[in-house]
Amino acid sequence: MTLNSLRPEIRSAVEAAQDKQAVDITVLNLSGAGAFAEYFLLCSGQSQPQIQAIGEAIEEKLHRQGRRVAHREGKSSAEWVLLDYGDFVVHIFSERARQYYDLERLWRSVERMTFPAPSPHPPSQTNAEGDATQQ
Secondary structure, eight states: OOGGGSOHHHHHHHHHHHHTTOEEEEEEEOTTTTOSSSEEEEEEESSHHHHHHHHHHHHHHHHHTTOOOSEEEOOTTOSEEEEEOSSEEEEEEEHHHHHHHOHHHHTTTSEEEEEOOOOSSOOSOOOTTTTOEEO
């Protein structure tokens, strides 16, 4: 799995999360794993307002591309926001909730792609993979 092989709406969701300074962004490829979705996008926010802002940014960007969220979980005080797009699901966690639910461990056998933490200064060059790393 490479950044370019991800579907456009998943790349857009990753970009929206990065724009809101989400940390530990990971995409899990669940196709063939017997899951109800093909992909999970996982990321963390460092406060409840940031978690909400990440979710709103993802919804807004995908809405502009014609994708509507089928179901949303998580209120303004939630430590976990879930955006269900049917074939992929976005999970936005507080760091504590992410450690507790540990979806990466639960789905440890699937292919995954992680994205670097946002840097305060944009790099002068990026690699062909958009600085993403595979595991």
